[in-house]
Amino acid sequence: MTHHFDDAISLAPQGEGVMTGATSPAYANFIGPYGGITAAQVLNAVLQDPRRVGDPVALTVNYAAALADGAFSAHARPARTNRSTQHWIVELRQGDETMIVATVMTAVRRDTWSGHEAHPPEVPPPADVPRTPRQRVEWLNRYDTRFITGLMPRHWEGQGGAESLTRLWVRDEPLRPLDFASLTAMADIFFPRLWLRRATQTPIGTVTMTVYYHTDAAQLAATGTDYLLAQAKGQGFRNGYFDHAGQLWNEAGELLATTHQAVYYKE
Amino acid sequence: MTHHFDDAISLAPQGEGVMTGATSPAYANFIGPYGGITAAQVLNAVLQDPRRVGDPVALTVNYAAALADGAFSAHARPARTNRSTQHWIVELRQGDETMIVATVMTAVRRDTWSGHEAHPPEVPPPADVPRTPRQRVEWLNRYDTRFITGLMPRHWEGQGGAESLTRLWVRDEPLRPLDFASLTAMADIFFPRLWLRRATQTPIGTVTMTVYYHTDAAQLAATGTDYLLAQAKGQGFRNGYFDHAGQLWNEAGELLATTHQAVYYKE
Numbered sequence: 001m002t003h004h005f006d007d008a009i010s011l012a013p014q015g016e017g018v019m020t021g022a023t024s025p026a027y028a029n030f031i032g033p034y035g036g037i038t039a040a041q042v043l044n045a046v047l048q049d050p051r052r053v054g055d056p057v058a059l060t061v062n063y064a065a066a067l068a069d070g071a072f073s074a075h076a077r078p079a080r081t082n083r084s085t086q087h088w089i090v091e092l093r094q095g096d097e098t099m100i101v102a103t104v105m106t107a108v109r110r111d112t113w114s115g116h117e118a119h120p121p122e123v124p125p126p127a128d129v130p131r132t133p134r135q136r137v138e139w140l141n142r143y144d145t146r147f148i149t150g151l152m153p154r155h156w157e158g159q160g161g162a163e164s165l166t167r168l169w170v171r172d173e174p175l176r177p178l179d180f181a182s183l184t185a186m187a188d189i190f191f192p193r194l195w196l197r198r199a200t201q202t203p204i205g206t207v208t209m210t211v212y213y214h215t216d217a218a219q220l221a222a223t224g225t226d227y228l229l230a231q232a233k234g235q236g237f238r239n240g241y242f243d244h245a246g247q248l249w250n251e252a253g254e255l256l257a258t259t260h261q262a263v264y265y266k267e
Numbered sequence: 268m269t270h271h272f273d274d275a276i277s278l279a280p281q282g283e284g285v286m287t288g289a290t291s292p293a294y295a296n297f298i299g300p301y302g303g304i305t306a307a308q309v310l311n312a313v314l315q316d317p318r319r320v321g322d323p324v325a326l327t328v329n330y331a332a333a334l335a336d337g338a339f340s341a342h343a344r345p346a347r348t349n350r351s352t353q354h355w356i357v358e359l360r361q362g363d364e365t366m367i368v369a370t371v372m373t374a375v376r377r378d379t380w381s382g383h384e385a386h387p388p389e390v391p392p393p394a395d396v397p398r399t400p401r402q403r404v405e406w407l408n409r410y411d412t413r414f415i416t417g418l419m420p421r422h423w424e425g426q427g428g429a430e431s432l433t434r435l436w437v438r439d440e441p442l443r444p445l446d447f448a449s450l451t452a453m454a455d456i457f458f459p460r461l462w463l464r465r466a467t468q469t470p471i472g473t474v475t476m477t478v479y480y481h482t483d484a485a486q487l488a489a490t491g492t493d494y495l496l497a498q499a500k501g502q503g504f505r506n507g508y509f510d511h512a513g514q515l516w517n518e519a520g521e522l523l524a525t526t527h528q529a530v531y532y533k534e
Contacts, residue, residue: 057474057475057508057529058329058474058475058529060327060370060475060477062325062354062370062372064346064347064349064352064354065347065349079331079358079365079368080331080332080364080365080366080368082331082332085331085474085531087329087331087365087368089356089368091346097347098346098347098354099347101346101347101354101356101370102370103327103329103368103369103370103475105329105474105475105529107474107507107508107531109506109507109508110506110507111506112505112506112507112532112533112534113465113504113534114504114505114506115464115465115504116502116503116504116505117429117430117431117460117464117500117501117502117503117504118501118502118503162384163384164384193384197382197384198380198382207324207325207352207372207374208324208325208327208370208372208477210327210475210477210527212502212503212508212510212527212529214502214503214505214508214510215505216506233384234384234385235383235384235385235479235481235514235522235525236383236384236385236479236481236522236524236525237380237381237382237383237384238379238381238383238481238482238522239376239377239378239379239381239483240374240376240377240379241324241374241376241479241481243479243481243525245512245525245527247502255502255503255505257503258502258503258510258512258527260477260479260512260525260527262324262325262372262479264352264374265379266379267379267380
């Protein structure tokens with residue numbers, strides 16, 4: 001039996017630069033799929049392409065329209081290939097309609113001076129943090145999440161705080177060794193920061209997400225099925241759009257990725 | 268006489284979705300043009316397109332190759348147009364080669380609940396901060412910059428600090444009223460954060476930059492020729508790539524944009 005996640009991101013080649021896939025009921029959101037699984041599908045279109053040079057450095061996924069449940073085609077084109085770097089344009093389409101527009105940058109990386117500046121905050125270990133109970137929204141059950149601070153509001157009466165910082169432990173449920181695709185999916189683990197600033201239910205949706213990768217296959221393999229510490233905090237909230245900035249570390253405290261997104265809200 | 272900046276970003280329509288432009292000697296960097304002016308040219312290809320819906324919400328520019336001095340063509344395609352949002356793919360080409368790959372998201376924005384979370388730090392006013400002297404690199408002379416903290420290193424002996432925070436005041440030189448294009452260019456004002464962590468001269472270059480816009484035409488016009496307070500800080504530095512996160516406020520303390528970028532460094 002394959003893991004839900006591998007099922008969800010699997011793509012069937014249909015000739016150079018074209019693959020087909022489908023949304024996964026296991027990662028269903030309120031409407032359409034979890035944005036993180038879509039980002040992982042986009043990345044996988046590049047990872048599976050035999051023309052690929054190197055590993056992911058940066059990914060930007062623009063959610064142009066809500067994917068309908070069902071099949072899609074992934075169209076990946078290396079717009080520029082250099083000696084050790086490559087710049088991809090990826091589109092997911094349903095019928096003739098473009099639903100997702102993305103860019104992926106890959107590179108063959110070399111050992112250089114390194115020294116992360118975004119250090120993990122001091123937090124209790126996963127075993128000391130209560131696990132989030134089972135949820136009605138299906139994709140949430142694909143993750144073991146343990147919120148340290150910045151939990152989802154319990155009362156929806158419009159109040160909120162001055163800050164939208166969330167920190168949580170997260171890993172796949174059931175367990176699955178971490179790789180670039182699952183790291184990408186987890187970069188979208190954060191519920192909308194707006195809810196911490198103003199607990200009101202309003203139509204909402206990510207319009208663009210960027211992930212910068214600070215890791216490699218060996219470090220991901222060493223991280224394995226450990227929890228990731230995920231942190232995000234809002235920045236600007238104005239006239240229908242807000243953004244947040246986030247970071248993901250492994251249990252050893254190594255920074256694996258940074259991420260940003262802009263999110264639409266109706267009112 | 269038009270302003271250097273307007274000259275630099277001007278594009279000549281060549282039929283639907285194609286415009287021609289050229290690099291500007293006034294914004295020359297060590298090699299090729301200042302990345303910020305390239306980002307402004309990309310945005311301008313969308314701003315000038317008669318098919319455009321709304322104002323910029325998000326821009327991601329991937330610097331796939333170093334633009335050669337001279338002419339380029341800009342190819343802009345609205346991959347998806349919704350009722351009030353639009354997702355663009357933009358490429359800059361020289362000859363048959365793609366040099367820049369970008370996405371732009373635009374939207375018609377409505378008045379909603381707003382409340383920025385990224386507040387400006389307390390800093391002295393521009394008049395109390397010394398102006399950076401004239402530089403040999405030409406594009407630096409297109410800006411009046413006043414560094415509050417995190418100045419460029421004076422000695423290149425490899426030492427560096429634990430943090431790469433920079434704060435500076437910046438505006439166009441000569442003065443020019445702020446708009447979406449010039450705000451975009453200023454989002455790339457930061458010298459490489461690596462230099463504050465390790466003052467060594469090594470080949471370096473931005474590979475991707477994202478800007479999220481938290482402003483509108485009226486607020487930009489009200490900001491006019493005031494200085495912007497620009498802040499950036501590095502996050503991950505590992506095996507040839509680092510990233511930073513930044514914010515830009517006007518003198519009134521209003522957040523106008525947030526920005527992130529990933530940067531290549533050779534060693």
